[in-house]
Amino acid sequence: MEYSENILGTIGNTPLVKLNKVTAEVDALVLAKVETFNPGNSVKDRMAVKMIEDAEADGRLQPGGTIIEGTSGNTGMGLALVAIIKGYKLICVISDKQSKEKMDILRAVGAKVVVCPTDVEPTDPRSYYSVSKRLAEETPNSWYVNQYDNLSNSLAHYEQTGPEIWKQTEGKITHFVVGVGTGGTISGVGKYLKEKNPNIKIWGIDTYGSVFKKYHETGIFDENEIYSYITEGIGEDILPKNVDFSLIDGFTKVTDKDAAVYTRKIALEEGIFVGNSAGAAIKGLLQLKEHFKPEDVVVVLFHDSGSRYVGKMFNDDWMRERGFLEEDFAKAEDVVKDHVDKQLVVVRTEELVSHAIDRMRKHDISQIPVVDITGFVGSVDETDLFRSYMVDKNVIDKPIKEVMGKPFPIVKLSTSIEEVSRFFSKDNDAVLVDLENGNHQIITKSDIIRLMK
Incomplete structure (x- = not known):
C-alpha cells in the first residue's frame, strides 16, 4: 500500500504548471511552481518542518514545549501542522493587516492567535516582532522561531525546493522569479540553482513600502521607503538574515493595486x-519581460492559496473600496447610481449661514446647492464659508444669499465622465446630475478622484 505516515509526509514535490493566457505577452516558456499543493497550502510548510526539526536536534525546542512565531499566516499554518503531529503548543503573533481567513485558519488548527498593529516601527513594543520576542521570554519551555533570521528557513529551500525545480526543468531553467518576504525561498532556491548553473538569473519581487529593492541597488537602508502597504507576504521594513542579496540579480516593485488585480x-x-x-509575482514578471528570450525557461513561484484572500482580493466590495476593481465608469449615472434614492442636501437662500454649516457637519459634506422657489440659484462650499468667516465673524447670522456663489452646473445622466470633469475648476467643485424624475444628485471632485485608476 502507498501512504504517508502522517500529513507531513505529503509536503513537497509540488507541480510545475505552464502559464498561458496571463503571461501571453512574455516571449518565453513560463512555468509556475504551485506551492498550494502542500498540505498547509503554502510554500511555508517546507521550512516549518526544517526549522522545528533543527531546533529539536540542538535542544532549543524541548518535548511538550510552546512554539512562538510572528507570521503573516502561512508560516503559522505550517508550524501548526508540525506542532499537531509532534505534540507542541503554538502561539502565532500576526499583524492586523492580514486577512481574517488566515487568522481563522490558524485558530482552526489549534494555534493561539495574538493580533498586533501594522503601522508601528519594528522596535515598537506593540509590533509583532517585539510581541513575539516578549512572549518567548515570558513563556516557560518556549522557543521563538524567528523565521526572518533562522537560517533553517533558507536551508529548507536549498535542500528541497531548489532541487525539485532543477529536476522538473531538467536543468533548463534560466530565470527564477519569486516574491521576497523573509528571504528564505529566494535565497535557498537561488543558492542551489546558481551552484548548478551560475548563469541562472534570480529575480525578487518587492512591494512599495518595502526596503529591499533600494537596499539591493544602493546598499542604503532608506527608512523613507517604509510605509504601510496592502500586499501580503512580501516586502519588509527590516533586513532579514535569510535574504542573501549576493544571490539576487535584481528586484522589481509591484503596486498594491497591480498585485490584487493580477x-x-x-x-x-x-x-x-x-x-x-x-499576483505580485506575475505582474513583476511582466515588468521584466524584456529580460527573457524565446528559448528561456522562466519559473515563478506561487506561495499560497487564494482561499486565504476570499474576503480581500476576491471580494468585489473590498476591491471597489480601494479603487482596485477595474470597472468602466463611463457616464454620470454610474457615479451616482449608489445614492440615487438619497435626498439631495440643499440650503435655501433665506436660511442662515449657520444652518448650512450645521448641515455640512451632519452629513459630512463640503458643498451644498442653494435653492429658492424657482430652483437652483447658487452654491456654497466650506472654502467660501471659511474665507467669509475670517473676514467677518458675524457672517454665520447672515442669510445664505449674501455669501453664495454661482449655482453648480447641471448635467444629464448620460453625460460622459470626461465631459463632467470639464466642469470642475478652482472656482467650481461640484456638478449636479438631473435624475429625470424631478430630483437631482451631486458629483464632487472627490467622486471623480475615486474613479481614477
Whole structure:
C-alpha cells in the first residue's frame, strides 16, 4: 500500500504548471511552481518542518514545549501542522493587516492567535516582532522561531525546493522569479540553482513600502521607503538574515493595486486559485519581460492559496473600496447610481449661514446647492464659508444669499465622465446630475478622484 505516515509526509514535490493566457505577452516558456499543493497550502510548510526539526536536534525546542512565531499566516499554518503531529503548543503573533481567513485558519488548527498593529516601527513594543520576542521570554519551555533570521528557513529551500525545480526543468531553467518576504525561498532556491548553473538569473519581487529593492541597488537602508502597504507576504521594513542579496540579480516593485488585480487574473485566466503574492509575482514578471528570450525557461513561484484572500482580493466590495476593481465608469449615472434614492442636501437662500454649516457637519459634506422657489440659484462650499468667516465673524447670522456663489452646473445622466470633469475648476467643485424624475444628485471632485485608476 502507498501512504504517508502522517500529513507531513505529503509536503513537497509540488507541480510545475505552464502559464498561458496571463503571461501571453512574455516571449518565453513560463512555468509556475504551485506551492498550494502542500498540505498547509503554502510554500511555508517546507521550512516549518526544517526549522522545528533543527531546533529539536540542538535542544532549543524541548518535548511538550510552546512554539512562538510572528507570521503573516502561512508560516503559522505550517508550524501548526508540525506542532499537531509532534505534540507542541503554538502561539502565532500576526499583524492586523492580514486577512481574517488566515487568522481563522490558524485558530482552526489549534494555534493561539495574538493580533498586533501594522503601522508601528519594528522596535515598537506593540509590533509583532517585539510581541513575539516578549512572549518567548515570558513563556516557560518556549522557543521563538524567528523565521526572518533562522537560517533553517533558507536551508529548507536549498535542500528541497531548489532541487525539485532543477529536476522538473531538467536543468533548463534560466530565470527564477519569486516574491521576497523573509528571504528564505529566494535565497535557498537561488543558492542551489546558481551552484548548478551560475548563469541562472534570480529575480525578487518587492512591494512599495518595502526596503529591499533600494537596499539591493544602493546598499542604503532608506527608512523613507517604509510605509504601510496592502500586499501580503512580501516586502519588509527590516533586513532579514535569510535574504542573501549576493544571490539576487535584481528586484522589481509591484503596486498594491497591480498585485490584487493580477491575483484575480491568475484565477480567471489560468484556473489557478492562488494568493496575493502570486499576483505580485506575475505582474513583476511582466515588468521584466524584456529580460527573457524565446528559448528561456522562466519559473515563478506561487506561495499560497487564494482561499486565504476570499474576503480581500476576491471580494468585489473590498476591491471597489480601494479603487482596485477595474470597472468602466463611463457616464454620470454610474457615479451616482449608489445614492440615487438619497435626498439631495440643499440650503435655501433665506436660511442662515449657520444652518448650512450645521448641515455640512451632519452629513459630512463640503458643498451644498442653494435653492429658492424657482430652483437652483447658487452654491456654497466650506472654502467660501471659511474665507467669509475670517473676514467677518458675524457672517454665520447672515442669510445664505449674501455669501453664495454661482449655482453648480447641471448635467444629464448620460453625460460622459470626461465631459463632467470639464466642469470642475478652482472656482467650481461640484456638478449636479438631473435624475429625470424631478430630483437631482451631486458629483464632487472627490467622486471623480475615486474613479481614477
